[in-house]
Amino acid sequence: MSDGLGLWTVPLAVVGGAIRVSTPFLFVSLGETITERSGRINLGLEGTLVFGAMAAYATAVMTGSPWAGVAVAGLAGGLFGLLHGFVCKFPRVNDVAIGIALMLFGSGLAFFLGKPFIQPSAPPLPAIGFGAWSDLPQVQAALRVNVLFLIGAALSVALWWGLRNTRAGLVLRVVGDSADAARAMGYDVDHVRLLATGLGGVLAGIGGAYLSLYYPGSWNEGVSSGQGLMAVALVIFARWNPLACFGAALLFGGAGALGPALQSVGVSQGYYLFYAAPYVLTLALLVATSSPDRALAGAPGELSLSK
């Protein structure tokens, strides 16, 4: 039966991969959306992602509970976010450069503290099988959906709704679009940005927990291959809209799964080139959606990226 699938294995593996690979993209891009909507950009989420992966794995090894790992990863990510938010409030401190520094610092600290945890194995996060209706093991494998993916999907809807319809969402958007207007309304701009960056860090940390506790499901120094940074580009492509982030994350996940899928049907030529597919896709989308003449549609007015 499984041999009869033939080339259908590839799209199936891409769909399954999209679901499996997209979760870190989803969490980081949702976090970055919150941060960027407040008018700051945090490029350090790559470092936060790696640190979250380490913190989650180490906690899960020590406590035996993957959910404790997720909680600690979120907490650690939040601390990194708060650090970024705090430092950037000082005049002449560049948020992009601080992000690069945090990228180095977060990964470095994760490698440093995570050295003893490369060997032991941690309990993985649970997944729900939605493929029981099919006899095909490939379909069942592709439709095994992790709980965090479902939480992320729900979160993107909730954020999309919350940004439009809640007071907190309104304040966040005002701060991001015009700091002067927010000050005139009596809001503390730095405080809102601090919280938004902290919350963005929490989500990025949870994205990291998914990396080490589900897919690829181990902790080592190559656990992230730039997902944190690609997610920042993804936010631009998704036009700072949480719902669009969900779709874009699936697209990026599919692109990331293309290489391994083609390899599994025996296409071994250009193996490394397929690994570059997500980066090429990101760059192509950035080029296609950017414009030198006008600010990007939907971009927060205070964002240094779009000025």
Added chain:
Amino acid sequence: MVADTAPSSLTVAPSRSSASLCIRAWLARRSEAVAIPVGAAALGFLLFGLFLAALGKSPVQLVDIVWRGGFGSPFALGNSLQRAAPLLFAALCVALPARLGLVVIGGEGAIVLGGLAAAAAAQPLAALPALLAVPLMACAAALVGAVWIGSVGWLQAYRGVNATISSLLLSYIAIALANHLIEGPLRDPTSLNKPSTLPVGDAFMLGPMPVIGVHWGLGCGVIACLIAYGLMDRTTLGFAARIAGGNVRAAQIQGLPVGRLIVGFTALGGAFAALAGFFEVVAVQGTANGTLAAGYGYTGILVAFLARQNPIAIVPVAFLLGGIEASSGLIQRRMQLPDATVLVLEGLLFLIVLMSETLYGRFKLFNPHLWAEKRAPAPPSPVLA
């Protein structure tokens, strides 16, 4: 805090001649650019020492090991200088675009492709004398790097794509492309465990420089920094770039070719970064292989920011970081610390130095326009932020 270098009482006596005041003002402004980064770096080392102490390791031992592993003996010094050479080039790839306000962090990709281009060019040039072939290999590397990072500038100037993100994406793509070529079309069939290109051959290898005993990449790197300094601070081109970096609209109204300046400066930065790869191939490795992506591009970002994008300051900073990285192995063995120890130190230094940006113009000692404040209302500050 860094402020402890400021003496408490500093008054300008009215009897002083204006010439001496001018000199003192000039000295004060100059010393601010040295004192704040040095103070910030010292604070970074101090915090790292506390971090080590909290883990039960001796910070004093670390200083001792870094000194012995990086600077204390002729061998250690040579090792540090050899590591400093690619950092000089990699840092220029950050500092040159920075003059135009671009944060380019993809130098690693240009290094890898530059090294690969040099190794690939060696084969068709094998019949030529080394004196002709080696410069041609350098040109091939520089050309590839210039196109690669220049396209980052082009995308920013003409398509509005953020240079920070596009350069890092291009760096990942470059490394994937290089892996593909090294394991595929350009692979030396005899390199089994460690896929490499064909060796460039002994005739094309560069020997050490006289007296110093370190390969020529170091000398060329220092010269490249001097050229970059001259270009940025002593030519109209560099002046135009600085205007465009400060205010794009003003530069456009002045009729400056902002787009071409951006492409030119990023391409030059990319060419320099690619030369780092060229020297790694022709002076150290002998072939292009996976070790080209050793992280020099990323450390180069740190070097450029620690040097505050000043090409002259890049030289000592690259030497310092080269020494710290050279002592990394010794730190691991003697102190039983993970190899990421140096990464933590570098990240911490990076953060603190960036934070110290906020201190410029705050200290009375360094800012002559604050000196007269007590007597008369301060004149409008001539210093542009």
